[in-house]
Amino acid sequence: MTHPCSEREEQISMLLSNDLSDETRTDLEQHLGRCAACRDYLMAVREDDRRLMAFADQMSPVVARLESRVLETVSRSRSPKLEPTIQTTLLWRIIMKNRFAGFAVAASVVLFVATAVFLSGPKTLYAQTLKALEKARTVHAVGKDKRDGQWQQNAEVWYERGVGVVEQENVRGQIVTRIDNGQYQWKHLGGTSSAMKTRSADPDAMGVVARLLNLSELRERFSSGPVGAKTVDGVECKVYSRSDPEGGWRMDVWLDGDMRIRGWEKFRKTAGGDWEAYQTASVEYDLPIEKSRFAPDFGPGVTVIDTVVEGDKYWENRYDLKNALYTQEAFGLIFAVHQVKRCEGGLVFLTTSIRPTTETLRELGPIDSTRGAGSLVYGDFQLDSSWERLPDGTERLYQPWTLAELIHNGLQVKWSILIPKGSWPETVNECRLSAYIRTRSKLQEKLEKAGAQWYQRFRPLVTLPLPETTVSLSGVISSVYAEAQQIEPVAGHILLLRAGRPQTDPKIEGSWVTPLVKPSQIPPDQWEKECRTELEHLRGL
């Protein structure tokens, strides 16, 4: 094989992985037209690529079999050790099948203590406490944190047997409410105008007991007998205690004469060696709770969106094709533009989506996002730079930046901003949109087998008029955040907000990826800050 031109070797590699800018690509293509050595080299590299891909494909069954082997070994292995401070919250999550970490904290006000005791002391204590809790008709618990030397309420839980549970938690200043009646769940984030109704996240409600009984192996060392006495709300209680092996942490639990948990307190050691309480919870039993407490009423102006009744229609309506500004069908997929906004500084905001056509779904079957394995989409897309060289020799392009992404049952939605670069006039009234659309999974296999094209760069795909009104970047960022928040209860596992963060710790592997977060994992102001950092970074590239 003859050698390629040295400066083109890397570009040819980049050509294969679609990593070339449009300009370089055009330049390389022109060069390939002239240079036989580089053409030969490209063919050789393509052959290498094909062979390596085929070899990698052969590894799929190897990995599949390896999975079974690993699982078999794990099933025979000893149980993992447990991190006690984390364990109780996590247990609650399993118990209640609660998918949302934020609520686990609120709910754990009641059961943090329960699990801690259940999983700890002698069986008699465990059994008695369990029985006492089972008997409770209602439970009301309040959790507090010490912040700046002051106790502040951070969570409150109401539970009534046969009625349901209400959890309220203060998440970075925002009140998050979840109501669950065992059949349905309603979730509302304070300050937003809608609440989401979904299927119950904890159908067993307080069916904690049976599950905990199976978890006896997880018992931690709690003091086997009371270490003191305490009066809680006028009720005489015994104090049980435990501390971590290094002695920097302690937790006291108070049980009344009926072995019911009346509360707990967590302590840490100060520099002076004293115990300082930093978290506490108090629990009351069998007090009447107003029925209205369990009603999914979140105040005036808050609409309940019923995703149970609407089902998949909910998604179809939310990102519907009928009202889309533009649709393009290609390779059994439909690409759509749902929203275009003119944003300050020449930025263009877009909501775009891709989904399989009805025919594709009929032929290849629906995609269920809840499956752990397999592809989540039949195809995806990337917005392209729409690079152009202008008659005066200057160039202009957009740098696409994805702010958030949703994947649900084969539907992929992206919220993006196009950052103008190069030579742009002061006022732009239209947006030339280009995109790279590719199939994936079974659809890709089908087309490849048939020798048909399975991906394409549409350049341009469409020219969209920009609205006259200019919106602020803050407005756009906060609207994406609000939308993400609204969707999270329904598709929290797959809605990803992307925020650029400078790498702070090079030792943490993985910090190099643009982190993907859910709205519940990041407060809106921090996300906006990170978005702005990312934008500055992208502008400077």
Add this chain to the structure above:
Amino acid sequence: MAEQTDQDLIGACRAGDREAYAGLVRRYSRRVFAICYATVGNRDDAEDLTQETFLRGFTHLHCLRKAGQFMPWLRTIARNLCLDFFRRRKRGEVLMADPPERPDPRPSVSPEHLDLQEAIARLPEDLRLPLVFYYFDGRSTRNIAAALEMAEASVHTRLSRARKELRRLLSEKEGRQ
């Protein structure tokens, strides 16, 4: 039911639900295998090391501080096990790619790929890592660049060099046959 996050699955594991770990194994087995394969360059050893990585991950879950950092943590375990493997091999404690005594029940590699597999094993690690991450783990060059802390252009250079070296090794082998 919604797909569970790593945090959910780890929480369930910590509470004794072994089945939850299966979800993590299925989610990351390909990636861990790619890391091991890229590091040791040998499929059989990579399989063993992948198994050991997940097992160690399971029994040491209490050491994982941030549940959201499960994969990076697992990657560190895998890398350490691979390095340990090299050390033991150096000391003669492990043999490399012994022929199996019994028929190997694992899916076999087609003959045309055997040479390729051997050639990949002979690549220097700085070329093998990007190559395996790219082809076996399906990572983008940008992602690889970040993982290996190098410029994206360097990843392309290394991919080019890796392919070139593979071609050389394969033609060398053909020449010998």
